[in-house]
Amino acid sequence: MIDSTSARRDGSTPVPSATAPSPSAIRAERRQLIESIRALRRLLDKRPAFEVSDQQRLNREARDRNRAEAVHGKALQRIHERQARQEASLNQQLNGLDGKRESQKTRALAVLRRESIERTLSRTYLTSSEVNGIGKGLIRDLAAHGIRTAADFQRVTWEKAPNGKGGDVLYIHRIKGGKVHINGIGQHRGRPLLEWRQSVLARAEARAPPRQLPPDERHRIAEIIDAERVRLRKELAEAPRAADKARKEATQLQTEALSRLTTAEEEASRLAAVRRAEFDAMAEKLLDLQAQLSAHMDTYGDIGRRLRRAQRRALRLIPQAPPLSGIPSRGTAGDAPVQVSLTKVTDRTSVAHPAPGTRAHPAWLVPILYFTLTTVVGVGELGDNTASLSLMITSRLVAFAATAELLRLWVPRIRWRTASPMPSGTGWQTSGVFLGLTAAGMFADEHSDVFRAACVVSVLAGLCLLAGTGLRIGKDTTTSP
Incomplete structure (x- = not known):
């Protein structure tokens, strides 16, 4: 008969046979510990992907902030350029008002002289005594075609006859458009007719008003120019205020965008901290289960070849690695923090937005x-x-x-x-x-x-x-x- 209280091979004292669990219960408890460790390891295997995703979130938030700053800077640049263009245009218009006044005076004087000449021409009737060779019959024919005064026609030309026969004939070009041919008016009568009109035009130009506007017309033009100057100066004074208003609106939009980003970042950071705390708690629980498995192995020893490999895998150390920059990590046991090894380690403050380098030529x-x-x-x-x-x-x-x-x-x-x-x-x-x-x-x-x-x-x-x-x-x- 074997004494149940005899010492084991490793020198430890076994539990008395009266209270020791059965081998099947020991194996079941050992398997339960191993399966719990496996389940926790499977959950902790998701931490590297979570850390990479959280680092990508930090980089994305930094890019969004940089993008908001860039948009704000471009908006301010556009406002400044628009203000500069507007002020340059207004100053140019103000500097050109004197020249504009002189040009308006010139045009007004030209209009007055042209109207005076046209009135003189329209009051000068064509008579047989004025033009040599043109009698009362031709005067009536010309009047029938709308040519009564010097203002009704402007020139004469030689062109082909209307029916294409008889060679070239003389045409009289009317002011209102169109040309007419009067039988009996040829080269000998057409030239005196044109010379008569030219002489009337020369007398009308000579008798036109002097080359200076009347005082009332000059005063009217001066009032128009002064009103234009007042309007331009008002717009020039309004340009900086409009630019400041646009800058305030752009700054307000940027503040609102940054506020939304900050709110989203705080919520995402809170959720990430909660998830990271869950992983840290899992790591602590895994260490406790490993300690229980080690104690169980010390108490009951080896219970079979089939569980040896599972026990070694369950007792593997938790991977240790430096923490990711900008991502806090809580220690799990003593001074041994539970962290993961990642290849992409960036800093939110130092590398906020990846900037491209100089491309190869x-x-x-x-x-x-x-x-x-x-x-x-x-x-x-x-x-x-x-x-x-x-x-x-x-x-x-x-x-x-x-x-x-x-x-x-x-x-x-x-x-x-x-x-x-x-x-x-x-x-x-x-x-x-x-x-x-x-x-x-x-x-x-x-x-x-x-x-x-x-x-x-x-x-x-x-x-x-x-x-x-x-x-x-x-x-x-x-x-x-």
Whole structure:
């Protein structure tokens, strides 16, 4: 008979057999602890995604604030530009009022003189005594066609007859439009008719009012200009007040937008803090369950091979990592905070909005296209030249490698989010590869004596490659931590 109170292998004293639970109850309790730990681990596995999402929220909030500030700045800039344009236009109009007054006087005087001349012409009737060769019969014919005074016609011309026969005839052009031909008025009578009108017009211009406006007309124009000046000065004085009002409205809109953002940020931060506290509580409970599992294992020992792996997985340590900037995290046990390891660690205050860098220049497409073409056609194979097999293969491989390297460096650097200049020394290396391929083609040329030039080009290619490689290595050394 075995004594139930005998010592175990590890030196611990077992529970008396009268009160010790059965092996099945021990295994059931052990499995329950392991399943509880598994469930908590599955819940805690969601914390990294939550932390990344919360960091994205912080970045998004910072971008929204930057966008609101940018919109406010653009609004103020537009208000300032509009005010400057308005004030410049009003000042220009004010400075031009004197010239405008003189031009209005000139136009008014011209109108008065034209009206006086037209009245004189309309009162001068065409009579047989005024024009040589035109009798009363032709006077009646002209009156029948609406030509009674010097104001009824303006000129005479020679044109083809209405029926197309008889050659050219004389037409009299009326002021109101249209032209007429009077039988019996030809060249000998048309010229005196036109000279009569010109003489009447000259006498009317000579007898027109003097080249100065009457006092009442000058006073009327001066009143119009003064009223225009008062209106422009009033608008000029109103422009700063309107701009200040627009600035206040823009500032109020920005304040309201920032207030909405702040309210949303506070609510999101509160929910995130609640969720983070839940994760911290889960981590504390997980540590308690692990402690219970360890105590259970110390008390009852190993209960079977099937649970050994599950026990080891359940007793794994909780991952430890530095906290995310701007995201608080509460400790779980002692000085060991429960945090997650994330690759994207940003600071809301230092990196509020990711700004794009300087994009790589589009001119890098030229060497890329050249090396692509060289990959297809090789070097030293144009015309009657026949390159060796080794040169054909080597040149294509070098051109292909250069094309792939340039594409690898250039394509990410032209994108907005990953924009940056090409690495230092890339241009020297590209020039070196270009000169090297050129020298290889010159060496393969059998029809011209370019050996010395090919040697010089090859030396330059080597120097360019060395310089570019040195710059690349030096840059990598200075930027490495």
